[in-house]
Amino acid sequence: MKALEVSGLKKSFGGVQAVDGLAFSVEEYETLGIIGPNGAGKTTLFNLITGLYRPDAGEVLFFGRRLDHVPAHRLAHLGITRTFQNLRLFNGLTVSQNLTAPILGMHGYGLSSAVFRRRRYFKQERSAEEKAHVLLEFFQLADKGSLGANNLSYGEQRKLELARALSTNPRLLLIDEPGAGMNPREIRDLLATLRQVKEHFRLTIVLIEHQMGLVMNLSDRVLVMDFGEKIAEGTPAEVRKDRKVIEAYLGDELKTC
């Protein structure tokens, strides 16, 4: 079954054709890596899938369902979440609240339960906290739950961003450059974490990343973008050998992985 199917997708900003007739699909439980030079349109693709931008043309199907007219805030409910290339945590909240907010967005309680503190309020609050705790343990952040999110180190904030994206039990996870701004040691750590995520949560993943080591290691298939178009697609081994890819993008970076 196809988890995600994109066809003829286009988006321009003024004169810039950020995404230009893109088509691809992702099977359920597959991990698709997306690589491409800066400005290739990778983040724009995520923004189109998650409804932050409306496409100029083309369509996106999620398990066969069109997403065009689904409001952006419904997507997490349908089972699509993402991380952001530039961290976008809720910095005024605690680490734990960064997870309980999305969790309580999925399984809530009504206004009267909140105002009159009915039993349902306590029950749902407690179960959200427990669920957040389990996730924080998975990411080795359990002892930091009551800190402000902005008090975490950069690497920890990256982890929290990932934990938040998993908090709503998504079926499709879009990860935008999780390794951005990390040193080689942190990257190794991240690779291990992402491996665990893949093992532990049965998910379909689309992963944008510049770090070749990460993409080639984690992806079942890799899609290469340039100027908003797909220039190659295949298994990591195939993409490595593709002449167009080498010319457009990879160059000597390939030798390092």
Next chain:
Amino acid sequence: MSFFTSAKRFLLCSIIAYLILKGLFLSGFLTEYIQQIILFSFIAILTSLGLNVIYGYTGQFSLGHAGFYGIGAYTAAYLGAVFKVESIFSFLPILFLGGAAAGIVGYAVGVPILRLRDDFLAIATLGFGILVRVLLDNSDRAIEILGGSRGFIGIPKIVNLEIAFFTMVFLILVTRNLIFSRYGLFWQCIKDDELAATAFGINTARMKLMAFTYGCFLAGVGGALYAYLYSFLHPSNFDFLRSIDFLIIVIVGGMGSITGTIYAGLLWVTVIEGLRIGLPAQALEFRWVLIPIFLIMVMMWKPFGLLARRESKFLGLGKGE
């Protein structure tokens, strides 16, 4: 029941404060004028708390809060005159309706303007505040008893210590319960990052509207209390400068803190009224030199307000159990 049992500490503090005040009021030690100021400080707290929900928690900058306060005051006064309200018992529904009127107008105004970005929102709410002032100034042309620029006179003085104090306590508790629920959490998410909030399933348009409507409701209740405390309304009590008063209380107290708003409301009313009483008549205008200096000093001492995004343990206004 857990509405009360989950706030034991706050209720205990409230009852003690009430008993002390009641004793003072009965002792004859406080003049009528001072008593009125004390009750007004509760109104200022309640109304500012509404603005804190809108601005401090949800990040929607509003410069028109006094407009909603005025709508509550005039609605309550008008309904009271129409239905000949003179007893405490018949006043309570009027109090609620004053809040509801402000909430409904807030909702209607909020639908178009809450889409606007911060700076535009400030202009739009400022415009709304001015519009309300102009309408109140000319209100007698449509409805005689509203009084227009002469003011609304002859409102019975019904608000006493019990009504003002326990209305405030009750609504502080309701607000606390909202803030420490998923709704309050969503409001704070929106303030921090609206786009991320959307991506994580929060209907931001709806949540902003809810915060705005509720905040305006609190202002409306504050206005209704005001009307039946002073028994006279004038459009100038509800103009732009009054909106600034509420904004100062929110900022001095701390964005996103109920306790902060309570402390700052008491402090602000004490300073303003204390100077009015303390300064000799010829030097009264000197207040407007002292007040800004006072504000600058507070903001230098606590740049984020007394208690930004924190609640004091003393008052027991945290999440509770």
